[in-house]
Amino acid sequence: MEYQKDYIAWLNQCYIKYGCTYQGETIRNKLSCSSKTLYDENGNTHYYKYEEGLFSDNWYIDGKDCCSGGDRWQTRTYYQFLETTRPPKKPDILDS
DSSP states (O other): OHHHHHHHHHHHHOSBOTTOEEEHHHHHHHHOSSOEEEEOTTSOEEEEEEEOOSSOOEEEETTEESSGGGOTTOEEEOOSOBBSSOOOOOOGGGGO
16 A cells, blocks of 8 residues: 555655654754744644744744753653655545
8 A cells, every 4th residue: 555655655754753852953953943834743733943042042842942952952742743845645545
């Protein structure tokens, strides 16, 4: 089934993978220094917000701080796959 192959490829390319722990610095390096829309494994949207500060920058996913108070080495475990491209469209037959 083509969908299954495409979906697995999408999961493998995700910047943020389910159950993995990332430092704030790693998130910034993966997603860059500009705000953008992210998509999870179900096609739901999430927002990565990057704010430049005078002395330190801040970045968030869905309003949750990735680098609390400028501590870019702080870690957080994520429980979803997140990517800047949408996952492949699920065939209608899988929704029934």
